Amino acid sequence: MSRAFVKETEGFDELPEKLVSEHRNLVTPEGFAFIEGKVKQLQDELSAAHASDDRNAIARATQNLRYWNQRLGTAEVQLPPEDVSVVSFGSRVTLERNDGRIQKFRIVGEDEADPAKGSISYVSPLAQAMMGKAVGDVVKAGAGEAEITKIE
Numbered sequence: 001m002s003r004a005f006v007k008e009t010e011g012f013d014e015l016p017e018k019l020v021s022e023h024r025n026l027v028t029p030e031g032f033a034f035i036e037g038k039v040k041q042l043q044d045e046l047s048a049a050h051a052s053d054d055r056n057a058i059a060r061a062t063q064n065l066r067y068w069n070q071r072l073g074t075a076e077v078q079l080p081p082e083d084v085s086v087v088s089f090g091s092r093v094t095l096e097r098n099d100g101r102i103q104k105f106r107i108v109g110e111d112e113a114d115p116a117k118g119s120i121s122y123v124s125p126l127a128q129a130m131m132g133k134a135v136g137d138v139v140k141a142g143a144g145e146a147e148i149t150k151i152e
Contacts, residue, residue: 018063024076031109042064046058071111088132093106095141096149097145098146
């Protein structure tokens with residue numbers, strides 16, 4: 001079949017835009033470095049995709065690069081809190097849940113949050129419940145409650 005009868009978009013995936021959060025883009029210094037690293041990685045991926053003329057890879061890298069460039073451009077770096085008497089952005093908080101479990105979380109930006117590794121987004125319900133609270137305060141944590149036992 002002649003190439004004249006093949007749709008130009010054949011084999012090409014249209015990708016929807018990634019949604020950007022409506023919240024302020026607060027980040028820790030480490031979060032800012034993470035975003036810078038993502039932009040650099042995606043620039044390299046885009047260059048490689050262009051070199052191999054892989055249109056799907058170009059589309060994916062371009063879409064991701066738009067998202068991460070936007071996040072880089074709106075990032076508001078927050079230095080670690082000096083006052084550890086209350087929970088704030090960047091705090092490391094130790095909780096004792098009502099079932100006896102001890103959990104530790106650092107409150108970070110949305111793009112750097114990874115609950116499995118001990119970091120939660122400052123817009124998460126748990127982080128919001130802890131903001132402004134002190135050691136000894138009890139907060140709603142999922143279906144139960146938890147006491148703040150340490151703030152660093």
